[in-house]
Amino acid sequence: MDLNWEAITAIAGLLGALGVIITLIYLxxxxxxxxxxxxxxxxxxxxEYQRTLTEMLTTNTELYKIxxxxxxxxxxxxxxxxxxxxLWCLHETSMWEMCHKLHQQGALDEALYLxxxxxxxxxxxxxxxxxxxxxxxxxxxxxFYKEISAELEALPVRKLRETNPLFDxxxxxxxVKA
Numbered sequence: 001m002d003l004n005w006e007a008i009t010a011i012a013g014l015l016g017a018l019g020v021i022i023t024l025i026y027l028x029x030x031x032x033x034x035x036x037x038x039x040x041x042x043x044x045x046x047x048e049y050q051r052t053l054t055e056m057l058t059t060n061t062e063l064y065k066i067x068x069x070x071x072x073x074x075x076x077x078x079x080x081x082x083x084x085x086x087l088w089c090l091h092e093t094s095m096w097e098m099c100h101k102l103h104q105q106g107a108l109d110e111a112l113y114l115x116x117x118x119x120x121x122x123x124x125x126x127x128x129x130x131x132x133x134x135x136x137x138x139x140x141x142x143x144f145y146k147e148i149s150a151e152l153e154a155l156p157v158r159k160l161r162e163t164n165p166l167f168d169x170x171x172x173x174x175x176v177k178a
Contacts, residue, residue, distance in 0.1 A: 035106075038107050039107055039108065039109060042102045042107040042108045043108065043109060043112060045098075045102075046095070046098075046099055046102075046108065046112065046116070049095045049098070050095065053091065053092055053095065056088075056091075063084060063088060065169070066081045066084050066085050066088070067085065067088055068167060068168075068169035069081070069128075069169045070082075070085035070088075070089075070128045070129070070132070071123065071126040071127075071128045071129050071160050071167065071169070072126065072127060072128050072159060072160070072161075072169050073127060073128050074127075074128040074129075074131040074132050075128075075131065076128075085128075085132065086132065086136050089129065089132050089136065090136070090139055093120075093124075093137070093140060094139070094140075096116070096117070096120045096148075097140055097141065097144045099113055099116055099117075100113075100117075100144055100147075100148075101144075121148075121151060121152065121155060122160070122163055122164075123160065124148070124152055125152055125155040125156065125157055125158060126157070126158065126159055126160040127157050127159060130152070130157050133149070133152065
């Protein structure tokens with residue numbers, strides 16, 4: 001079997017092209033696996049942050065009461081309570097901003113983000129949180145603030161207890177009820 005240089009060159013070119021195709025397939029599989037890992041890590045981070053927030057409220061009854069009352073009426077809080085409420089709101093809203101950014105980057109599952117966002121919109125449309133949002137968000141990115149403000153403007157301001165009776169601050173006094 002006689003092979004001339006043209007045939008050898010053609011075979012080499014074909015093998016080279018095949019090598020490039022195999023490499024591209026391998027890289028696409030690696031990128032997909034990396035994206036899945038990133039999404040998994042983002043989801044874990046969201047749930048860890050949420051767990052931390054929940055622990056903060058369940059281990060600090062006073063903070064929980066301030067959060068409930070602040071969501072009802074920010075201006076009814078004392079100066080000290082407003083400071084605590086503001087720090088709490090920044091902590092909680094920072095989670096929303098983190099989720100928002102991860103979602104924009106495609107690193108957070110759409111259904112997970114939309115579920116969290118629905119809760120946060122409901123929370124931030126309560127009278128006290130709405131008041132806080134208008135005046136105490138300097139630590140949030142301008143892009144996030146503008147986008148969410150536009151969505152909040154389209155929602156009615158409603159007490160959280162109207163949409164979720166569990167968050168009725170009048171049910172959480174110092175008396176232990178059996």
